[in-house]
Amino acid sequence: MASPVTRRESRHFSFISLPIEIRDLIYANVWAPKLQLHVFFKNGRLVTAACLGAQTGDESTGTRVPSGEEMTLADNRPRGWASRDLVILRLHSTWGNHYRCEEDWNPMPGHISTERNACISLLLVNKTIYAESIRFLSQHLEITITDTDTALYLNDDAKPVIHDSPPPMIPRQLLRSIRSLNVTLFGSVDLFIALALARDYNATTPLEVVNQEFQQKVRATMDSNQERAVGLLPKARQWHQIWPGIAALPHLVRVNLWMNHSSFDSWSNINERAILEPLQRATWSPEVELVVYLPNIASDNIVPGEQFNNNDEDGLNFRVVRRVRCPDRVAEDSRVLFIVHDMSAREQEEMGDQGLSWDLGEMSIEMDRI
Template identity: 25%
Template sequence: MSYELQLASGIFRIPIEIRRAIYADLINTAGIHITLSAQGGVQLTRCLEPDLAAGNVGDERRPPGEWAPNRLIWARRVDSSWGPHWECEETALAKFKEGHEDSQGTSGCSFLTICKRLYFEIQSWMSEQMCYHMTDLAAASRLLNPNIASLGTLGSPELSFIHSLLPNTTKLDIILSLPLAFFQHFQPHPSTQDEDGEEVQHLKVLAETWLALPQSLGNRLPNLRRLRIWLDHTDRSYWSVVDERAVLRHFEQLARSPHLDLSCDLPKLHPLQEDPARHFVNNDVVGESGSSSSLPPIQVRRRLRQRWRAKRTDVGYGWPYWVRDFPLAFGTAWFIDVSLEELEQLEKTMELEGIRMEELLSNAQHLSGPTLADIHP
């Protein structure tokens, strides 16, 4: 990459505070998604900053103004591997399809080639101010690989720019919506069925990437001060079937750094399936040594799990279907006037007293007729 050194440029006569305000207005986003294209290039796209802790259950993804939503649009949205960032993905795909290139597009670093001094100043500002979002383990693996730059295989100005940003990056979000089989890989006795299958081998590679991620982050992002991890699986099963501790155990040492704020956004647990040996319960985390701490190294926030799902088939998408998770009565007409907090407490009390909400809902549904999810399973 060549630069035109402009030490006398008028912009550098402006105070640094004003220059930074100009950069903020020029880039116009507090977050950037880093993804890899099908050709292996880097794509930088603007983040629309969704609330990761909000109850994004899938209703919010219905195309507006339609009583019968466009099935393909809605299904594609609820199937997004970007989780709550589905709208960020949709916006990015639309721009790429239309061939648009802005300051966060496939040629997002071109305006920085004007001046070397400007390049490094904006780079420094972005490292401090921006939150970077990764929704793909394969992209994270490549970007955090310390050998890429030394091997001279950056391949594009964008990838070179990102690698120069990493050492000073302070905020990173990792958002992963993956098959249940990925999370089951970390169980004490994972299933070995069809272990030679292509899909199983792919998930195995992803699992190995995940296990190596904490060390990669520690080595490549020495100035990281905030790391937020958002996880979910795409199966009908409750989130509670996941061994959270096994999945996140390798992050505990990273989380003990006094300079890093590490938190996880995880779905709510079914009260009958809570297991302190497998789950983060009551803000009490047991580390590898077996000792407990009232201040866990991994701070966990619970959220409503995505309820509407869609399955891709050989001929396209079917209708989105409703997946139950705790609280099971959420979204039903019988509890529409009950707050979420009240519903959680009510359902937890009922379950612990032997009253099964799933049975009550099944019986009520049978009496009241089929739902959309029943018509379009």
């Protein structure tokens, strides 16, 4: 019969004494539910949230909102958990096709969020486990970013230390060592027009010069409110600054970019080629797989000089995948909300024949009250 382990002997056993293969298996079990994270700034602090996966548009088929998410408008009473306010929030969320992740991180009253990122504390145990966790996570962690401020944080410039700011929930060292990155850009039409117009400027151009010339270009387009578009110029400049830094991440092998706007307008009004020029200009490792997910455009709406078609991929360093817009536009009859994808002229006529109205004014007013 083996002698029991004494307290003194038990002190000699440690996790670090296990073979590295065993430790990796333990890390895999600890981190398994947390290998997909959103990273963003909240009140000046870099924080994380669980990623539940992108909504690919399967539920946006141009028909009624799926069972369980319908909304009876006649008496303004929700038939499922997706209330009218929740649908409005989804349509205006900057998280785009990750709107369910945002709802989980910041749930509406009466909803429960999933446990998120408790295992981040594993990085605080000691230096050895910190280093091993960074090594393991850099190989398996998938990060999703939904704003340009966080994307700019990934660049190689030294970041100033702000002693009064709370510590980040995830080390920058880990962010810069990731292999898989998702970037979602979802905003107003004005933002995308600003991105296209700002492509001729770089970080070395004096801001006052950029601002003056930019206003002239905005006035020339007649497609956007001048004041709003000019106000988005700093964000547009950030967009052109982030991609060289992302391309320079040393261990990156996969990048997915999702783009969509929150307007009722067709995506065919957006100059995709101008907006994606920074990706084309960046120097990518041949090992990086770069995929850009763009909303569907009806073939009769494609402008060759502004949108991509199936014949363009030979000259690009990224692959273009078309998808259903999600969440997109909301059409109403007297009873039910409809989520509708980007339609051709014929499809719009067919929806009109069904008696649907396309006035979002009421929903916009309600959004202002939330």
